[in-house]
Amino acid sequence: MKLSIITPCKTKDIEKIKQLATNLNRQDNKEIEWIVACNSSELDLSGLNFPVDIIKFDGDNVAQARNAAIREAHGEYLMFVDADDFLLPGTINNVIDKLKPGCLVDLKVYPTYEPVNSYFNEINQKQEFRMPNWAFRRKPEPEAEETLLNDKFHKVDKKSVFEEISHYLKISGKIIPKGVIWDNDILFDEENPLYDDFYFMGKVLNIINSFIEFDTFKYVKVKHNDPINDPSLSQIECDDRWNQMLNSFIKTADLINANNLKDCIIIHSIKKINKYFYNAVVNNHFSSSKQSEIMDIMSGYFASIDHRLFKNVNIISRHILFNIRKHNYAKAIRQMKLIIALRYTHKILRNKGRGITRAYYEVICKKLKVNEKVIVYESFLGRNYSDSPKYIYQYSQKHYPGQFKHVWIAAKGSNVKKDLANEPNTKVVKRFGFRYMYYLGISKYQVINMRQPRWFNKKPGTVFMSTWHGTPLKHLVFDMENVASATRLYKKIFYEQSRQWDYLVTANQFSVDVFKHAFMYPEQKMIKSGYPRNDILSAPNREELSRNIKEKLGIPLNKKVILYAPTWRDDEYVDVGQYKFQLKLNIAKLREQLGDDYVMVLRTHYFITNNLDTSGFGNFVYNESSYDDISELYLISDILITDYSSVFFDYSILRRPILYYVYDYDKYASVLRGFYLDMNKDLPGPLLKTSDEVIDSIKNIDQVSTEYADKYAKFNERFSKWEDGHASERVVNMLLKNDARVKKID
Template sequence: MKRLKNSSYTRRLFRAVFVILGKLPKKKNLVVFESFHAKQFSDNPRAIYEYMKEHYPRHNLLWSVDKSAVKLFEEFRLPYIQRFTLKWFWTFPRAQYWVNNVRLPRWMPKPKGTVYLQTWHGTPLKKLGLDIEEVHMPNTETGSYKKNFILESEKWDYLISPNPYSTEIFKRAFHYNGKVIESGYPRNDVLTNYSATLISNLKKELGIAEEKKIMLYAPTWRDNEFYQKGKYKFEFQFDLQNWKKEFGDEWVLLSRMHYLVAENFDFSAYEGMVYDVSSYPDIRDLYLASDLLITDYSSVFFDYAILNRPVIFFMYDLENYRDQLRGFYIDIENDAPGPIVQTEQELFQAIHVLKDSNIQLDAKFTEFKNRFSSLEDGHATQRVVKAFLK
């Protein structure tokens, strides 16, 4: 069944049905949302959904959901249709609006009259789309990868950008000539509109004692370390037993892997100290609950800096990642809003230095925020919705 579903014949059939049903009259005011291949209730689509639910009651808001995520959406009591079912084919191509944060399947054309809002999902550090010189992902040829980006971006009516820096890159890397909503990211509104009570409640939800401080470890994936397409390997490069000895009395560690990382980590030996939060619905809550971020090349640090909390860059494979795999848009070694470390010893030393510091006194951190976060004022969602609904 899986081979049949993924066959070229099935994709051609899906496309034909999609095209035919897309010619039917639009379902006025129907907005269909997807986040990370219809598997999450998160990110910019979630922020837009929550805002529209409160402020646009006349619009019909619906989530397109992968079979694997149905339980999650039922737990949140969200209105949804399961992807690639008869009901989905009858509904999705007839929606007046699409809201998505990644690429859609190539076979899925945008019907005439549908407004497609592409929110994307991060401020770019590592090179994207057409800017990648050589793609190292499994079963992916560089030319077809870039061609697929061009075919996808031709569908977009609006593209959200968090800052002028991203606007310039997105236009070139996605070969996009449409309308850009340079607004800040909707998902980041909560990072300027939160309370101490919210943070306390998040700790209780995670099962973490109120007095504990929280480190969030959120690394990205490596293009050339994989099991198969879409499933990537990851190995910890610092010893958790050593971390426990150094910080376990005062801190807990939240481990948040990228959604493409396929590893299942066993943290049972560190119960109450190390938590696997890779499947937690939305990273925004983890930002708010944590006191310090450890990352590498993930774009999470652009968002986390809004909170004025310390960031440490554990880039143990910096030279290889920078020179061989992706390359960067900014001079990360000079512009990073926190120290870059490459060994466990350097990482632990940096944590000790920063854990009680006031990062807002750091001139480099302030310069970074002024460059990348000037639009993050808590009203990005409002600007986006007004722009794409007009």
């Protein structure tokens, strides 16, 4: 047996292991065995084309699992592959002949925060593999947009290995001769489960003198993007993390007899302490006793280090570390606070205006007294005066006149100030400006339909209400596998932000059930009210409102209106929160065949960055993508065409026809995000793949309505039961329920 692949597995990893099994099976090599050290009896890996040994291990940490597997390995070489990682196609065949006695092979690791399980399973069947440009989004390659992976490799001298010590101290992607491990009794440190590979690889590097490295990466390390439910070792919140880290430095440095390697490991440890420790102290991550304990360990470690190695950090940091070395902890802490303040000041200056206003909030506004009569509103990051915050505001103005100061947040270039120019007791402030920070600091109530800024901390005694912005169709937050459209810390940030919500407004029981797992939000804090923004759809004067809106937009009263409201696509990602959109519906053909009776109102998602040019369609298309209130566009429309947007949940309240133009349905459903509903069974309208099908359905819209009447009725019972035109009243009553000083006027 040439190669033993070792994988630790806990119960939570079983589904990942099955994906890895497919990946390894498609390597199609008989010279390997796979040893899975698992603490669960549920794992079944039968049917693979190479030997598999599932062993039980005593304990619950990765080091224990790896050590148990090492003792059972039969291969001449050992490779450690974690449950959620992958090897690129042909990796084992390409590497098996390169294995030489006493030589360590580095497969070169590509780290990504994007789960690519199904993607790699598919490409494993192909002879040739090109890494797509999206894979290099966070780590650009100097090559072309698309990189053809090759099988070239080169020898690496030991000096170069030491210079890249932070990489070589990690076990991922390394193939190590078993004899080196067994003959020298090298095992993972079971007493230090968070940093077990640091000690292990330190011992390996102390012995091995021969190294080869591939020119392009062969090992894909999928980093964990859900630190709440599925944290990696580095994401686990642990009281003794710093103890374990320092002990791994000390223990590893003590065993090294090669001076160059020892110095490189010590320099690496000094830089890591310098990078992270000051923030931990200044932000009070430790109790005073814990802080003293850690500094005592650090002091002893620093005392054993040659002072010349401290020159690898700046002079201020050097003074801090020397003071810890001398037990001058109080002085060191003062200096840490200074260096953190300098870093913060640099960040403020780098961010210019926004950095200064943020400092103003942190230093002054957070300490101001709360004003019980101030309500702050924000809709879609200040882009417009719309959605549920608008209708909550209008209800409060009408039924609690003069009793509150209403503050609306406006983004640069929005029409919010213009829309509210003549409203009493209302102020509009620029998002991230000084007045914005001031009112966030003093307001009793905050009503927002998306998420608050990450740095915002709700004050005790204040009320934060998230109205959210739609019934979920596509998977959200903790139900998403791929978070390519946001920062890798998206789930952690969302979790921390949503813990500050006092209330979450919901439109139906379906949303309640989804938000419980998608947001991990408690049901008892949800308001089961319907959406305030939908009250207009049940208004007794909605016909009059509709006519007024059409006249405002210049839409002929004698023509029917088709509302086309497509959403954004994950795979048309440009940057965080920005997308492109290609208009696939044949508007020219719709105009030709329907233009006598219809006009089209186009409303794209606000994420979409490019402005669609509709000037060539004359008076058939009204591009209202920047129109603030989509509820008003629902009101004037006779037919809705959409795709994967949640707009149809709200539109269905009107009981008007809905068509789904889903030209990319197969791709969108299986590869991108998936859905909470079965679109083939649950929707109150047909799924249409071509423009001709859309045109035919509109021409025969009465027949379509009859065909989907029963589904429509069931859909409304499920999703619109709470939408009776009084959601704003229920929400405001909950928002102000503990405010005895206000008086409602009916």
